Amino acid sequence: xxxxxxxxxxxxxxxxxxxxxxxxxxxxxxxxxxxxxxxxxxxxxxxxxxxxxxxxxxxxxxxxxxxxxxxxxxxxxxxxxxxxxxxxxxxxxxxxxxxxxxxxxxxxxxxxxxxxxxxxxxxxxxxxxxxxxxxxxxxxxxxxxxxxxxxxxxxxxxxxxxxxxxxxxxxxxxxxxxxxxxxxxxxxxxxxxxxxxxxxxxxxxxxxxxxxxxxxxxxxxxxxxxxxxxxxxxxxxxxxxxxxxxxxxxxxxxxxxxxxxxxxxxxxxxxxxxxxxxxxxxxxxxx
Amino acid sequence: xxxxxxxxxxxxxxxxxxxxxxxxxxxxxxxxxxxxxxxxxxxxxxxxxxxxxxxxxxxxxxxxxxxxxxxxxxxxxxxxxxxxxxxxxxxxxxxxxxxxxxxxxxxxxxxxxxxxxxxxxxxxxxxxxxxxxxxxxxxxxxxxxxxxxxxx
Numbered sequence: 538x539x540x541x542x543x544x545x546x547x548x549x550x551x552x553x554x555x556x557x558x559x560x561x562x563x564x565x566x567x568x569x570x571x572x573x574x575x576x577x578x579x580x581x582x583x584x585x586x587x588x589x590x591x592x593x594x595x596x597x598x599x600x601x602x603x604x605x606x607x608x609x610x611x612x613x614x615x616x617x618x619x620x621x622x623x624x625x626x627x628x629x630x631x632x633x634x635x636x637x638x639x640x641x642x643x644x645x646x647x648x649x650x651x652x653x654x655x656x657x658x659x660x661x662x663x664x665x666x667x668x669x670x671x672x673x674x675x676x677x678x679x680x681x682x683x684x685x686x687x688x689x690x691x692x693x694x695x696x697x698x699x700x701x702x703x704x705x706x707x708x709x710x711x712x713x714x715x716x717x718x719x720x721x722x723x724x725x726x727x728x729x730x731x732x733x734x735x736x737x738x739x740x741x742x743x744x745x746x747x748x749x750x751x752x753x754x755x756x757x758x759x760x761x762x763x764x765x766x767x768x769x770x771x772x773x774x775x776x777x778x779x780x781x782x783x784x785x786x787x788x789x790x791x792x793x794x795x796x797x798x799x800x801x802x803x804x805x806x807x808x809x810x811x812x813x814x815x816x817x818x819x820x821x822x823x824x
Numbered sequence: 825x826x827x828x829x830x831x832x833x834x835x836x837x838x839x840x841x842x843x844x845x846x847x848x849x850x851x852x853x854x855x856x857x858x859x860x861x862x863x864x865x866x867x868x869x870x871x872x873x874x875x876x877x878x879x880x881x882x883x884x885x886x887x888x889x890x891x892x893x894x895x896x897x898x899x900x901x902x903x904x905x906x907x908x909x910x911x912x913x914x915x916x917x918x919x920x921x922x923x924x925x926x927x928x929x930x931x932x933x934x935x936x937x938x939x940x941x942x943x944x945x946x947x948x949x950x951x952x953x954x955x956x957x958x959x960x961x962x963x964x965x966x967x968x969x970x971x972x973x974x975x976x
Contacts, residue, residue: 578970588928602944648973654910662953665863665864666863667859667862667863667874668874669862685872687874687893688841688889689840689841689873689889690839690840690890690892690894690949691887692873693872693873693889693891694892712867714868714869715870715871716870717870717871718870721868723870723871723872725867725871725873726873727867728861728873732949743862743864744864744867745864747864748864802926803919
């Protein structure tokens with residue numbers, strides 16, 4: 538995952554705390570700090586005006602160690618960082634946990650699980666069309682459908698409990714906009730799909746917030762989801778050039794995925810403008 | 825008086841929209857069209873969970889989630905027998921019956937109708953939302969059933 542931060546030093550201070558015990562290593566570049574742990578990495582990219590999508594609930598969840606969440610949350614709160622306690626809807630997120638806002642406004646979820654195998658537990662990505670996103674992340678990128686939320690009567694009823702103040706759900710998982718039909722606030726669950734990629738997943742949820750759309754021709758930027766593939770850049774390029782994802786069967790909408798290649802990395806965007814980097818295997822092309 | 829020109833679509837409520845769509849696609853061969861209430865604009869207009877739009881032949885229907893828990897009817901024939909009736913050719917009727925059996929869908933029938941009537945045989949079942957359904961073949965399948973559509 539690549540996050541934008543306004544000040545690398547203050548970001549490093551917070552993330553040092555969060556990653557304590559994970560066993561990874563920091564690496565410094567001209568404009569970023571990279572924390573590497575096994576096959577995963579977190580890039581903190583310097584930006585004068587960090588783009589976080591926090592108001593739409595974009596967040597990254599790190600495993601910080603079983604039994605460590607409360608103490609870490611308290612420590613970060615005493616250090617002046619905003620901490621909220623919420624729950625979400627993935628089966629593994631039903632219990633409340635701590636959400637910390639870093640100095641640049643990025644939301645960081647603390648997961649009470651062992652970080653020695655997997656540091657990034659999941660990334661929460663708000664989208665403007667859940668059907669397009671499902672086709673993109675599952676059919677286009679090959680994610681596994683680990684589950685979904687917000688498509689059933691049970692979930693509608695849960696959203697009423699949230700509206701009554703009886704359920705501490707993360708704010709991006711529910712909404713209560715005024716219905717065009719009844720002219721009354723309608724508590725509703727956010728439609729969500731959980732796309733599994735290896736040991737982690739991307740929680741994709743339909744947002745009620747308008748997302749800032751980068752210019753169409755911008756195919757790389759931050760915040761950025763970084764996925765890894767065993768395919769070579771040639772193989773991945775060939776695949777992306779051929780795949781057409783279109784959620785609407787009756788009308789062809791030219792749903793190809795435009796991408797840009799830089800060495801062994803491919804850069805593209807999902808339909809809601811989120812940047813994705815595909816880190817490919819460094820295989821030499823055969824003569 | 826409004827001169828209605830035809831049936832446009834039906835809305836059917838189910839407890840789980842995705843499972844409902846899977847039922848219609850897998851058992852009855854429905855085709856997925858698209859989903860509605862799936863965009864930020866829909867959320868901001870206070871729409872609730874996504875609905876799915878599916879097509880069975882020339883019949884368009886929308887599946888949406890009940891807003892409250894609705895008990896399944898005690899009888900497979902629903903509360904009062906009100907139902908949607910779908911037709912297949914006589915040649916394919918056995919195929920439908922076999923598919924229902926293979927997929928473990930509880931059904932009543934095949935029931936053979938009187939020879940004097942328009943229907944040949946029917947099976948009856950409920951969808952995951954308790955909506956009562958019938959699939960039949962018609963004895964008069966060579967006849968144009970809906971002259972209003974045929975005239976267009």
